[in-house]
Amino acid sequence: MVSTLQNTDVKQKDADRAVVVAVASHAVFEPGTEDSDGVYRPGVAFPLLQALQTVNQRLLQENQEETLLFDVVLICTDAPQQQNHENIRSSTRHHGLEVGRFCFADQEDFADALLEHGVLLFLSTDQSEVSTAWQKGVFSALLDEHAASAPSDQxxxxxxxxxxxxxxxxxxxxxxxxxxxxxxxxxxxxxxxxxxxxxxxxxxxxxxxxxxxxxxxxxxxxxxxxxxxxxxxxxxxxxxxxxxxxxxxxxxx
Structure with a gap:
């Protein structure tokens, strides 16, 4: 089963021009690390999302009408994070991440959701998820520890x-x-x-x-x-x- 929610905190991107990147939520936020306010601790993909936002900001500085922008979809397949989906949304807001949509799906359906959302690149720390996405025809890559130390300004x-x-x-x-x-x-x-x-x-x-x-x-x-x-x-x-x-x-x- 797949459930998708738009993030009303951010302006939605042009669906025909945006570069849609889907990132597994367990790579963005470490599962089981909620504080008393339900906010997750940043994961290895956190600098990546910040860098994508930097690129978008620079593009809009050059041209306020720019439509070729990164559009981030957060894919949640982690069962505990799905049960606490409001914590995913509040953590995104707390950390100031520009996520366009939240997609909650199980392991059997998430790859189909990637196709439905027109995802051009899927990223995860789970090799089996990356392999499944590839088999469905979605360009995918595995995130590792190098991503965690990458800069946020480039x-x-x-x-x-x-x-x-x-x-x-x-x-x-x-x-x-x-x-x-x-x-x-x-x-x-x-x-x-x-x-x-x-x-x-x-x-x-x-x-x-x-x-x-x-x-x-x-x-x-x-x-x-x-x-x-x-x-x-x-x-x-x-x-x-x-x-x-x-x-x-x-x-x-």
């Missing part, structure tokens, strides 16, 4: 290897990347609230160049590129602190 998107952006990812990836590329072009190279990076763990410059060309074919120009040539990528991830890590699962850290 959205950092890191493509690790070329697996996540190869044509095998199909239309779900292409739709998100096309929108991301258009949004990135709204800003100049300096002081941009969006930073797109590419990192290849294996191979030489040719593989890195191939990854850059693949992204460019989708309309995404990378700001930075790193070729590790077999070196472990863990230290670089700790330095870059990406919100979104779109990675080839075959590679090791």
């Amino acid at each position: 959205l950092r998107v890191l493509f690790c290897g070329d697996g996540a952006v190869m044509p095998s990812s199909g239309q779900p990836a292409q739709s998100f990347l096309t929108q991301l590329g258009e949004l990135r072009r709204r800003f100049d190279l300096l002081h941009s609230p969006v930073c797109v990076s590419v990192l290849t763990s294996h191979g030489g410059r040719e593989r890195c160049a191939a990854a850059l060309r693949t992204l460019r074919a989708y309309g995404v120009e990378a700001d930075e590129a790193y070729c590790l040539a077999g070196a472990p990528r863990g230290p670089m991830l700790s330095l870059l602190r990406p919100h979104l890590l779109l990675s080839d699962a075959r590679q090791d850290d």
Whole structure:
């Protein structure tokens, strides 16, 4: 069963133009951490939502009529959080998060809800949720500890290897990347609230160049590129602190 509530605290985005990003509520708020007022403690996805808001604010500063904005949908599949759904809403308000809609769904139905809401990217800390969304044709990624330490004043998107952006990812990836590329072009190279990076763990410059060309074919120009040539990528991830890590699962850290 799926239940969706609009957040009346925020202005709703243009459904035809918005970049719809769905985030699992258990990644935004740590389950079981309510205080006496029912407010949850921030989770690993908290800096991501703040960064998305920063991008929206900068876009509207440039053009008050801008419609190409991030639209966040909070997907709640955690049973205790569903039972205390008012705490989810009040926690969002307390922390000043710009969430457009709250969607409450069980594990059997949440992926269908993603399609219903036109989600271009789904993010969760639960690998099974990410896999289920992929099987339904929704471009998805796993959030990890790097997202928790990412900055709130710049959205950092890191493509690790070329697996996540190869044509095998199909239309779900292409739709998100096309929108991301258009949004990135709204800003100049300096002081941009969006930073797109590419990192290849294996191979030489040719593989890195191939990854850059693949992204460019989708309309995404990378700001930075790193070729590790077999070196472990863990230290670089700790330095870059990406919100979104779109990675080839075959590679090791």
